[in-house]
Amino acid sequence: MKLEFSKMHGCGNDYVYVNCMEKEVPNPGAVSEYVSHRRFGIGSDGLILIMPSDKADFRMRMFNADASEGKMCGNGIRCVAKYVYDKGLTDKTTFTIETLSGIKTIEVTLKDGKVEEASVDMGKPVFKCTEIPMISDHFVFVDQGLVVAEDVVYNGTAISMGNPHYVTFVDDVDSLDLEKLGPLFEHHKLFPEGVNTEFVQVIDKNTVKFRVWERGSGETWACGTGACAVAVACVTLNNAGKRGEELKVIAKGGELKVTYGKDDSVTLKGPAVLVFDGVIDIPDEIVSK
Numbered sequence: 001m002k003l004e005f006s007k008m009h010g011c012g013n014d015y016v017y018v019n020c021m022e023k024e025v026p027n028p029g030a031v032s033e034y035v036s037h038r039r040f041g042i043g044s045d046g047l048i049l050i051m052p053s054d055k056a057d058f059r060m061r062m063f064n065a066d067a068s069e070g071k072m073c074g075n076g077i078r079c080v081a082k083y084v085y086d087k088g089l090t091d092k093t094t095f096t097i098e099t100l101s102g103i104k105t106i107e108v109t110l111k112d113g114k115v116e117e118a119s120v121d122m123g124k125p126v127f128k129c130t131e132i133p134m135i136s137d138h139f140v141f142v143d144q145g146l147v148v149a150e151d152v153v154y155n156g157t158a159i160s161m162g163n164p165h166y167v168t169f170v171d172d173v174d175s176l177d178l179e180k181l182g183p184l185f186e187h188h189k190l191f192p193e194g195v196n197t198e199f200v201q202v203i204d205k206n207t208v209k210f211r212v213w214e215r216g217s218g219e220t221w222a223c224g225t226g227a228c229a230v231a232v233a234c235v236t237l238n239n240a241g242k243r244g245e246e247l248k249v250i251a252k253g254g255e256l257k258v259t260y261g262k263d264d265s266v267t268l269k270g271p272a273v274l275v276f277d278g279v280i281d282i283p284d285e286i287v288s289k
Contacts, residue, residue, distance in 0.1 A: 002281055003035075008275060010074075010271060010273070011075060012251070013220050014221075015045055015076050019083075024049070027288070028049060028063050029063050030289040031063075031286060032064065032067055033067040034282060034286045042278070046063050048079070049062075050080055055103060056103045057096050058080065058090075060098065062099075064215070068216045070216065072104075074223070074224015076224070077099065077118075077224070078117070078120060078270060081095075081097070081108050081115060081118045081120075081272065082118065086114050094108075101123070101162030116272075118269070119267060119268070119269040120269075121265060121266075123162065124264045124265055141156075142158075143237055148185060148188065157233045157236065157237070159232055159233060163225045164191060164196065164215075165195065165225065165226055166195050167197075167200060167230055167232075168198070169201070170200065171201065173199050178199070185213060194215035196215055197212065198210045198212050202239050202240050203250075205240055207240070209251070210227070210230050214226070222256065224256070231249055231266065232260050244260075257270065
């Protein structure tokens with residue numbers, strides 16, 4: 001099967017994007033695993049399909065590099081916005097996209113007639129453990145200790161921003177061995193659906209930086225829902241930022257701006273970049289899995 005695609009990224013969080021407005025991709029999980037391989041495929045954190053919706057202007061499905069389907073991707077949805085505007089699927093600069101985490105409203109900023117960045121209403125954070133989901137005796141898990149190995153405890157806060165997140169603060173984020181540490185959180189028994197983990201270092205009252213281990217993809221260069229969870233945790237714990245004001249959240253791949261509003265809504269703003277367009281042959285055995 002010949003597959004036309006666009007490789008795009010938001011702060012280095014890169015996906016393969018496919019226009020499915022007329023025709024769907026068969027076995028998208030297997031296709032995602034194939035195209036995501038950084039040596040034998042295109043190389044990406046996953047696959048995102050742009051589809052019609054009867055509830056919104058467009059629908060987005062996203063698949064991780066391990067073939068699992070994710071509910072939402074804040075960096076990915078900004079690139080969807082760039083794709084549909086730049087390729088003439090819409091002439092609106094504010095529109096809606098349906099995801100498994102609900103319908104999101106996107107506003108794009110143009111430069112020379114192309115989308116340069118986008119702002120996304122990411123909805124409200126969820127702290128209730130049963131809704132994250134997290135197995136815990138606590139109603140909420142805020143600044144509590146999580147045992148990840150023998151005699152290894154990380155204090156953190158569990159939050160859902162459409163995906164489950166565990167946000168923990170560290171003194172030096174660059175020194176962490178995430179390849180060893182990340183899976184201890186991702187597959188922790190208290191998170192039945194896995195968890196994305198953000199390791200956060202406070203730079204000053206308006207700036208933090210973080211690294212993220214995403215369930216199904218490993219360490220990625222940015223995570224939009226993760227940046228939102230980071231901002232919510234920072235404001236909630238009074239570590240950085242204020243309600244209603246932009247917090248600069250620096251990922252490995254670039255800078256995002258997150259506002260935790262006084263009405264509890266979270267807004268994510270950041271760049272969306274086209275890397276290249278192409279066509280790839282997907283083997284029949286992948287399509288027919």
